[in-house]
Amino acid sequence: MKLTRSTLLLALTATALTACAPRGAVDTAAPAPVTTAPEQRQAFVAAAHPLAVEAGLDVLRNGGSAVDAAVAIQAMLSLVEPQSSGVGGGAFMVRYDAKTKGVTVYDGRETAPAGATPDMFIGPDGKPLGFRTAVLSGRATGVPGVVRMLALAQKKHGKLAWRDLFADAERTATNGFTVTARLGRFINSSGPQANTPDSLAYFRNADGSKTKAGDTLRNPAYAAFLRRLATQGPDAMYKGETARRIVARVREGDLASSMTEADLATYKPVVRDGLCNPYRAYILCAPPPPSSGVGLLQLMAMIERTDIGSRGPNDPVAWVKYAEASRLMYADRDAYVGDVATVPVKGMLDPAYVASRAALIGDRAGPAPQAGTPPGAVTARIDATNEVPGTSHFVVIDGEGNAVSMTTTVESFFGTGRMVDGFFLNNQMTDFSFVPKGPNVIAPGKRPRSSMVPTVILRQDRSLAGAIGSPGGNAILGYVSKALVGMIDWKLPVADAIALPNLIARGSSFNGEADKFSPELRAAMAERGVTVRGGTGEDSGLHGVMIRDGRFDGGADPRRDGVAKTITLPTRK
Template identity: 70%
Template sequence: MRRLALLALVGAMAACTPITPVVRQAPVAEAAASLRGQAFVAAAHPLAAEAGLNVLREGGTAVDAAIAIQAMLTLVEPQSSGLGGGAFMVHYAAATGAVTVYDGRETAPAGATPDMFLRADGTPLPFPVAVVSGRASGVPGVVRMLDLAHSEHGSLRWNQLFGDVIRTAEQGFTVTPRLESFVHGTSAQASASDVVGYFRNARGEKIRAGEVLRNPAYAGFVRRLAAEGAEAMYVGETPRRIVARVRAGVLPGSMTETDFAEYRPVVREALCHSYRVYVLCVPPPPSSGVGLLQLMAMVEHTDIDARGPSDPLTWVKYAQASRLMYADRDAYVGDVPNVPVRGLLDPVYVASRAALIADHAGSPPAAGSPPGAVQAGLDATHEVAGTSHFIVIDGEGNAVSMTTTVESYFGSGRMVDGFFLNNQMTDFSFVPEGPNAIAPGKRPRSSMVPTVILARDGSLVGAIGSPGGNAILGYVSKALIGVIDWDMPMAEAIGLPNLVARGGSINGEASRFDPTLLSAMAERGVVVRAGSGEDSGIHGVIIRNGRFDGGADQRRDGVARSITVKGNE
């Protein structure tokens, strides 16, 4: 009876939850209050996590720690993110319960054109050609975004946040096997002159795991960034060098110093929607947060929660829900004013899409027609599996969930001042039409969905996110189902096999599924093929029984740690 009453309550709240982006205001829950003085960090490299923890030990906020983590990731995980890229941050303020999105996504230069990735005959450039061109880079946004968030939520001075990364860049860090694999990989960037030059050891060979890599140029830039503030990235010698670098070679970019000077991050209201007894808060477009919420809403119409991960029908239904979501996401989401956010989450529309989920998967579905939608757009976006994600909860209960990227491996492969430039313009559709077409000043659609999890009273319950290109939505939703529907520890939910169903492609970790389960799924139309790319790097935490239940994806180099911090009695 209690379960029936709870389900009825959840259904009623889901039906009346506002669909338009809202800022949640609510008191802090008892569970969160019991963790005062305890802090949590999950990041994709131990040195990055430690840099964040050191800031928290000094009394810094979640945003303070996020700045230190991002600066260190730029050094030790340069294939995934960096100060030359962009990010989305979702911030939870413990004092008010407000959830705010900071959009530091890169923007297209003023000289960008819709056909900039087309050949003379009108056909798209090959991705390996476009990705290393000067046209690939957008105006980086992460530094100004972090500066804005710091001005509103920081407690330590900006120049106090970079000591660890400066020392590490000067003294060097040990190259991991994962970084080695990308340095010696087959991507176009791995052969780029800047990549080859930076990762060369004393013998003149590409560096190997276990060797020490130093980056004095980056140390010098970060010293200047610490002293001068965020403007060091946007005015003066660094943007001048970046402009020169992207304008060099064939297919030069159009970026100017004015593009840098005029870049502004955007503060957006979080898009929040219920799932079971919780509320998930994500960034609105141009992030694909609405896609994650729509997918989870469709899952609520299934019996996946009762079936569990060992039932083939669980994965068959999940794959179909994923396909439906991606069909809608690809057709409607972008940095355009007419994204039908309310329509995509409309309860009647969600139910109609979920009604297409059967016990056997058929052909890939087409995009639906949500209320308020214009005609579905064409999409030719090639979004690769780069990016990084991290989580911080400080001793006061403030939280950051942040996904950050230079897009592909080592971005465009071009380096300035010790960091790589993004190739974010290739996140636009190469076909000059539809919601993700290129336009000056526009931000490319993103699959990044850093998520904050709230209780229904608005108190903090947890956070989650992942890298992985367009597969991010699959990675994050899988872990949410595991931790919420199946009551798994966060680490076990993260470790569940990945399955990403989009259009005619069903990719996943075939080796992690039981062979009998795979066979039963195939009989029902879900044939899992081994995926490619960087794979997931999920970081998540949920507050249970007065403690942090956190996890870092063991598919990467990440760690999750909690500590006691001072000054928070």
């Protein structure tokens, strides 16, 4: 059934703001209808697995909010996409409030234990540990944050009871689900986390064979944990038996963690104002540091100062200029962004500074750019962070027009490969720099820098225009910016913008989906200095939506198992 423009505007109407909403804004009531006729309402979910989408839609059908749905989606993703995210990891949620038109960020990023040290990934020879050694260690796990963050957001913005948000995931864990080809590929990969004792024990059929695509996978331990989480709230994760098991598990082995039960019990999510900046006829809002939202906004501001928008996806110059803008952004992001007070956020977005950086963009690739000096910056620092691909992203819009754009992760594939109560523990500490230099150095209680940039898109009157985000390690900034260019500049349907070839230009490398560019386009780009080589890792998992002509134009990344779905909600008098 068509969602009319008047109905959509009714759900989104509110007093315009000139800045993001105050922290903790609560939306508990729907706008009053203008007539006594039944109101048609629609809702939207896009996520990386159909079962996660259905879990979210079930909550929305039952009158839940976008944040309620986010809880159910995360609980399901932890089960059906464990290589990417889970309750043992962290996340950033960007929430749009239709009533106030405000944007609030809920930071559930993992934190370093109180006993963490800057040199904890330096070996006895004085050199950084190899990633394989580090990722399998207990030290790799940060204090998980996603459950506390979701509980805080749900307490403020939920409509349903917390205990009613886990039924789909608990039932699926008990009865089992069919392993997708993608999950089966990771289970049977040579990756170290897929071959740990915990992984081998979990991904094992009754006849002793290793789980593969098409098999049914059950997780009774996770079902039992979800039952406790539903009744006890987040304390089921951060105190008591699960907390004790997490601490015991990360303290095993030669490179044991310093994590304590006190680290878990005292974890606190952070509520932040959204970081917003104009782009074309829109306003883009993303998380501030330690997220790399400032990098995404800077990149889009540079792109706005080029003629990419008047070119198109088949123009080699458009892709070359996009690559050059990306390289400039990464040079600044790597030098300045971290969980530190000295990030020059205003300086990186200063119009004069952005213009000076954009002036370096030509129609041919130059040498690898160096970091600039934005206003307010301290001396640029060398960064030695090795951020691997991983993660998941989903988008929810509820019947009141509130939206959630959330990127969630256990960092690498299956985190550390260590499990507790049916879920994998993150390896987020390896998102810090192994070398104690630069803005992303390990420190007690610190949050590692993140490339996660869940984004909401507003119109000039601050009504909701869309949302987008992706997994992919440091390539996330490239994936999301590519989709934004396709959606906004090239006016492509969201699904087509998401499906555009990925190009990650950083430093002296141009990685991406070389075979998805036509031979002619690829050759013309190479002639201008951009030779695209096949990338590595988990690739993009873009999920997004634009609201166009009163309709949800949604898309799910064809590179993953997800779907984007719109439903009509029950009418209300």
